[in-house]
Amino acid sequence: RPKFAPFNTCQDATTGTSGASGASGPKFASFNVCQDPTFGMGHYQSPVPLVTNAPLNHAIGSPGIVSSWTEWQPLKEVIVGRCELSCKPGNEPAFEAKLKSREHALFSAEPGLRSDEAIATGQDELAGLVDVLEKNGVTVRRPDVVDWSKPYSTPDFEVPCGNTSAMPRDVLLTVGNEIVESTMSWRARFFEYRAYRTLLNEYFERDPNFEWTAGPKPTMADHLYHYDFPHEARGGESDNVRSELAEKRIYIHTEAEPIFDAADVMRLGRDLFVCNSFTTNRKGYDWLRRRFNKRGLRVHFLDFPKDTAPMHIDVLFVPLSKDTVVLNPVRPPRPWVERMLRENGWKVIWGVSQGLPTPPLSQCSEWLSLNVLSIDDKKVLVEAQETRVMDLLSKHGFEPIPVPLRSIAEFGGAFHCCTADVRREGPLESYFP
Template identity: 30%
Template sequence: MQLNSHDDFTPLHEIIVGSAANYLSHDRDVSFELFHHENLAGFRSDWAYPRLAQAGGGSGENWTIKRRYAEELHEDVEKLAATLTCLGVTVHRPLPLGPDATPIAGLGWQAAPTPALNIRDNTLILGDEIIETPPAVRSRYLETRLLSTVFRRYWEAGARWTTMPRPTLSDLSFDLSYARDATTTLGGPTEPIRDPQPSPYDVGFEMMLDGAQVLRLGRDLVVNVAQDNHRLAVSWLERHLAGRYRIHRVWRMADNHIDSMLLALRPGVLLARHDGIRDMLPAPLRKWKVIVPPEPDAGTFPVYDDYEDLVLASPYIDLNVLSVDEHTVLVNTDCTGLAKTLEAEGFTVVPVQHRHRRLFGGGFHCFTLDTVRTGGCEDYL
C-alpha cells in the first residue's frame, strides 16, 4: 500500500471514492457563496443557480436537499465504487458522516459538516506525499478527518503526510475581488456577496487552495489562480516543493477548480471545455492535442425546481471524467456526445450513471482521489 500518484492517466491501482451518505443539506454562508459562484463563458450568473432573494432566503441559512436526490446520489456513488472494483482497482472509502452530525465551529463561525464526497478538493496527492490543502468552505473544514483512517494506513506504509496552514475563515479572510469584478471575462458572481463583517479574529487574506485547482503532470503542476487566497497558497506550495516540482500558474481559467475545464487524458492529449483554453496554458502544453467535446445536451439533465433546488455546477460538469489508464475513461452514461468524441479518438469509454451531478457540484474526478498509479515523476513537458 505504497502511496504513488503523480498524474491522472497512468494505470490506476488504488483510489479513494468519496461518500454521499447523509448529504441532505447545504450550509449557506459567505464561504459557500464564494466557492460556488460558477462563472461561465456566455452565461449570466443568475442562470447558474437561483438567487437567495427569489427563494426568500438569507445569509447563513441551511438549504435542504430533497431526500430522493440524496438517495439517488448515494446509489450512483456506490455504483462508481463497484465499477472501479470490477476494473481491478482497489477502492478505499472515507468514514461516512452520521445523519445527525454535530455542527463544527471555528473562531466566530459555526457550520453543519459536509460528507467527504468531493474528496479531490481538500487533498493533493503528489508522489508519496499527502498534502491536506487549506479549505475555503467552513462546512468542509474537518472533511479530511473522515479520510484520516485511509491516510494513516498510507503514512504507516511510508508516505509523507503534510497539512498546509489552516485558515481562520473569518469574513475578511476572503479576497472577494473575483466575485465582485464585473469585468472578468467569465461572467459575474452567481450570488451577491454580502458585505463581510469584521471580527476580532481577522488576520487579513489567508491561504485557500483546493487540489482540484491543480493539473498534475509528473514533475509539472499547472495551478489555477483567481485571487489572493490562491496566490498565497501557491506561494507556500512553491517553497514546500522547491526542487521537486515545477509550478505553472494560470490566471483565472475558472473561479477555482479547473477539472471541469481541463484534464490530461494521456501524455500529449488534453480534454478541454473549449479550444481557447490552449492560450492560457504554459507554452509546452500548447503543443498538445486538445479534444473539445460537443456542447452539453440540456435534455440529458434532470429538471429541477428553480426555487427549491440549488444547482451548483454548470452543464459542463460531465467533462469531469476519470481515467483508469491512458486508454480507458469513466464517463457519465448520459453524456453520449462526450463518449462518442472520446471513442473516435481511440479511447475505451466505461459508462457510469451519475444523475444529480449539477446539484452536488461534482463528477467522477471530484468524487475520487487516486492514491496509487504506476507513473513516476516524469518530465512530460
C-alpha cells in the same frame, strides 16, 4: 473588512503576446509570464524562483501504497466518496458568491441535511461506480460516515452545518508518495478532512514511505473574503462586472491567507498546474509551488478568465494521457497555455457537453461532462448520457466507459471530484521534453 487589493494587470498573459521561445529544455518560461509569483499579489511577494532546477528526488518517490504522479497512469487504488449525511451549506461569503443569482435554488434553501432521496440516489450511483472500478482491477476505499449536519464554530466564524464526504478530490492532493490535506476555502468545508482521517492513518501505518502533509489551516476569518464582491445574489450586479473582475483575477477571496482546494490542481508528472479560482488564491498557489519545488517539481499558475465563478480545474484542463489534454471551449485558459502545450508536443482537444441540466440544488454546470476519470491512458469513465464526449474521445483513440453518475452533481461534481487517487502504477516522469 477588506476592499480589493491594488491589482497589476499582466498585459502579456492577457493578450497572449509572450516572449520568444527557442532555448533548449521545456518551453515554459517564455510563455508563462504569470508564472511570476509576484504578479498580481499586491503587497504579497515571494522571492523564490519559479522554475526549479533541483534534481528529482527519486528516493522519496519510491512506490509504496501511496504513489500517483499523474491523472492517467494505470489506476490501482482510489478513494470513492460517500453521500450519507451530506448537507446544503449555509450562505457564507464564498458560497453565496459562487451561486451568482438569487434565482438559484440553493440561495433560499434551508441549510442542513440534503433530502433522503438525493442521498439514496447519489449512493446508488457511487455503488455503480465502485463496481465498474473493481471490475477494472482497482481497489476502492471509502471515507468515514460523518454527520455534517452539526453546527460548529471556531474563534473566527460559525456555520450551521458542514458539507459532504462525497468529494475527496477537493480535499486530498496526491503527489507521488505524498498526500496533502488541502486548506479548503469555504467555512462549511473547514473540517472536511475528518472524513479521511481513518484512511490516512491506515496508510501512514502500512506505508513507511507515505508522506502525510497538510496545507496551513486558514482562520477563514472575515479578512479572507471580499465582502464587497459583487454578485446578483446580494443585489443586482451583472455578470459583466464579474467578467471584468475575472479578467483581472479578482475573486471572492483576498490574499490574507493561503487557500487551496486539491481539485484546483492537475498532475502531469513533473509538472503541476494550479488554477487561481474561487477556491485557490495566489498565496495558496505559492504554498504549493514552494512545497513541490523542493521536490524537484514545477508548479504552474493557470487561470480561466471566462469563468466568472471558477471553482476547480477539473472541468477546464483535463489531461488524459502523456500527450493529450482536453480544454473547455467556453472557459478556455489564457492563450499562452494552448501554445505552450502544443510547442511541447501535446495535443489539445476542445471538449463538448450534452448540455443537460444539473439538479436544482447543485452548484455545478453542464460542463461536468468533462469531469472524467482515467483508469489508464486509454480507458476513461464518462457519464452515461454524455454521448458527445464519448464520441469525441473514441475519435481520438480513447476507450470511454459509460457510467451513470448524474445526480452526484448535487454533492459537488462527477467522476474526478468524487474520487481521489491513492495509487497509480508508474514512475515520476517529465512530459515536457
